[in-house]
Amino acid sequence: MAFDRRLSEAAKPGRDPIMIQLRLSWWRDRLGESAEQWPLGEPLLALLAFWDDERAALSSIVDGWEAQVVGEDGGTALDRARCDAIIALARMAGQGENPVVEQAAADWAEGRSLSGVRLPRALRPLSLLDHFSNAGDLPPWRVMLGAMRKGWFGR
Template identity: 55%
Template sequence: MQNLPREDIDCLSPPERLALAYATRRGRAAWEAFFLFERRLAETARPGREPLMIQLRLAWWRDRLAEPVERWPVSEPTLARLHAWGEHRSHLSSLVDGWEASVVGEDGGAALSSARVNAFAALAALLGETSLDDVRRAAQDLVSPSEATARSPRLSRAMRPLAVLRALAVRSAQGRPATPLADMAHVIRIGILGR
């Protein structure tokens, strides 16, 4: 895992890169893999592409997640990073299904939102979390920030990246004016305290 290219991390959004700064050493590889996998799926399903081609590409990802890692192509860097998920990688199939539903379905993104919440819960389980209720609440706030509750759930050290992403999404959804110093102080507090 140490020899994987750094440049693929550079494609992550600034909030994702900031969130990674709060990942534990043990959990960083799993967080990176999760963010990069979501990026690949979003790129695959981006608007303007032919729906049939999107479905074929998403099916490729679904097939890879279902097969043993020894059969994965070595030339695919995102798959190389997904080794960090071990047997938990099967939980990522719902993300593929969610992206497919968002492209060809008429569910308004509900399947993708649900899949993202479940993927964060799977990531928490991978990192040793046993109580997933707060993780699910924070993930739900992240995917639907305009419906977020006023009080954020307290997340463990392993899930601080989710706490940071949730805080940034909720602040943005509330339409607060950008105040870089106050925003940074808020993110640092969330990253340190988990709430």
């Protein structure tokens, strides 16, 4: 998510599209290298080093942002890339191919809530993030009780 946020900052509306593409190409070039070759001065790359085997999922997020900036697809490439990144995260968490995770990833990437979806224990932090992002104007005690329910039961 931090990576997606960084790319969204690079692709802010109003910036020159050529400059956006240059910034995005830097990330694409880094993701084309193994994590051992990444520069040490970029803290986000250090956090992403464990994605070394799943760099293609991160690279597709860069491509999705570029497609959105250029206006080629109306944002569908970015939604699909986010979905693929969540599925890659599930693989790294030992979940393999899981239809529940795939559907939840598609829903979340397209901005739909995960309420009612029971994710595997290894992916429950995604349920918590979804809960907090959709809490709105709920009283704090309800937000906390909902977070406890999501953390314990996964839904």
